[in-house]
Amino acid sequence: MRLPGRLSAAIAVLTDVETRKRPVSEALKAWGINNRFAGAGDRAAIGNLVYDALRRRASHAAIMADDSPRALVLAVAVRDWGHDPAALNDSFATDDHAPEPLSADELARITGQLPDDSAGHILADVPEWLAPSLTRAFGDSWIAEGQAMAARPSLDLRTNTLKSQRERVLKSLARFNAVPTAISPVGVTMPAGSGDARTPNVTTDEGYLKGWFEVQDQGSQIVAALAGASPGEQLLDFCAGAGGKTLALAAAMANKGQIFAYDSDRSRLAPIYDRLKRNGAHNVQVRAPLPDALDDLVGKMDRVIIDAPCTGTGTWRRRPDTKWKLSPELLAQRVAEQAAILAHARRFLKPGGTLIYITCSILPEENDDQVAAFLAANPDFASLDPQSLWQAAFGAEAPAGVATAGAGIALTPRLTGTDGFYLNALRRNP
Known part of the structure; x- marks a missing residue:
């Protein structure tokens, strides 16, 4: 396929995403099934166009004065990929699969610049309602953080x-x-x-x-290392999912000690069995989500790892469609789920044990605020010093800006070149 056909296909996929309200991955897969003539390079290019359009949806829509799939995809082709708009129009004229030629208004807008006084959420390419939360999290740097989150991930x-x-x-x-x-x-x-x-x-x-x-994203590797698991410990991975951090913890423990991998969702847990076998991780015992699955672990764990369900705002580079689907109601639901998980999981720690709270979120409601509420309800816990945690894990000082006001550690594309992650280590009194 030539570029004009790829642009038309990207417009069609993005239209499918918006009209049928389904994930980009599903829409791209459906397009590939229905257009088997397209090669792997074509499918990759179309996917890049769609994801890039969603990463910078707010700023591209503002430039084009239009948030239609056509406007967004054409903006990506010119503004992100560097194609000359006049040359694009010439190629459209000779390709039966091309979009309609750019109008005079589109040609004038597509090479323009956003005014310096544009709203912050447009410059940051984030939903407007999240601006106050991001300002609380990052202060004057919140727009730069949003822009970094709108780039492609490694x-x-x-x-x-x-x-x-x-x-x-x-x-x-x-x-x-x-x-x-x-x-x-x-x-x-x-x-x-x-x-x-x-x-x-x-x-x-x-x-x-x-x-x-x-x-595994480097951010996920970092928080797994910051968890501080040591050979010989007894550890509960309470929200193990498919096992990415479980595997990292098993390696950090050199297969010594015991990891109990648990998740309340059986389907999320299913891939862990094959991954454990391939990785040679022998110190992991998977606990199926049964009512009494963890009763024998109460009060016995050296560490409890909670990779909590969250909004996933830290993964916006990889899943930009979720950025525009997030709502205040969904955020409130996740915050309530996290509080309930923290209250339940604390029971498994022995005196002097450490609760490791992790999210892939950049929002303070799910991070520092959540920890502050937990500490207020559990005065027998205290956050460990983030600088000491970093020094112990990596033998160096933490990068500037990663330590939060609530004694947590926040990773972002701008600060650490990773996905967005948050970690807070909470020690229970002996």
């Missing part, structure tokens, strides 16, 4: 130290120009490409099949 991998070393993984993936991550000592990264660049399919690599590495 592809990050975690070396499975139970089976391999980072140098071996880097050598295995040399054809993808893989490099070490900046913070995680076991991470490997492939920076995002531009335009129609394809993301490497590393899951077909020999190293992945042998269990040498897992796909």
Whole structure:
């Protein structure tokens, strides 16, 4: 397919997303099934157009004075991918699969600039109602944080130290120009490409099949390291999901001690079994979501890890469609769920144990506010110093800006080059 046909396809996919209210991944898959003539490069380019349109939806719509799929996709082609609008129009005239030519108004707008006095949420490419929350979280830097969250993410991998070393993984993936991550000592990264660049399919690599590495954002690797798990400990991963952090914890513990992996949703937990086998993680006991599944663990755990269900605002680079679906009602629902999980999970800690609260959110309602409410209701807990946690995990001072007012650690694309994550370590009195 040539560029005009790819643009038309991206407009069609984005229209499908908006009219049928379904995830981008589903709409792209459906388009691919219905258009089997399209090659892998075509599908990647179309996906990039759609995701880029959603990442900067607010600013592109403001420039174009139009938030239609057509306006957004054309804005990406010119403003993000650098195509000349006049040359685009010329190519449209000779391609039966092209969109309608750009109008005089579109041509005038598409190369314009946002006024300096544009609303902050437009400059930041975030929903307007979230501006107060982001201001509380980041102060005067909130617009820059939003802009960083509107960029493409890298592809990050975690070396499975139970089976391999980072140098071996880097050598295995040399054809993808893989490099070490900046913070995680076991991470490997492939920076995002531009335009129609394809993301490497590393899951077909020999190293992945042998269990040498897992796909895991560097931010997730960092919070797993900050959890401080040590060989020989008894640990409960209370919201284990598919097991990404469980596997990182098992490697950090060198397969010594015991991890109990639990999740209230059986379908989320299902992939963990194959992943444990491939990774050679032998100190993990999966507990199915039954009424009495964890009764024998009450008061016995050295650490309880809560990777809490959240709004996922920290993953907006990867799932930009969720940015525009988030509502105050959904945020309130997640906050209530987190409070209930914290209240329940604390029971499993022994005296002197540590509760590790993690979200993939950048919103204070789910992070510092949630921890403050927990501490007010549980005076036998206290937050550990974030600088000391970072020093213990990485042997260096924490990057500027990551320590929060509530003694938490906040990772963001702008501050750490990662997805957005939050961690607070809460020690129970002996």
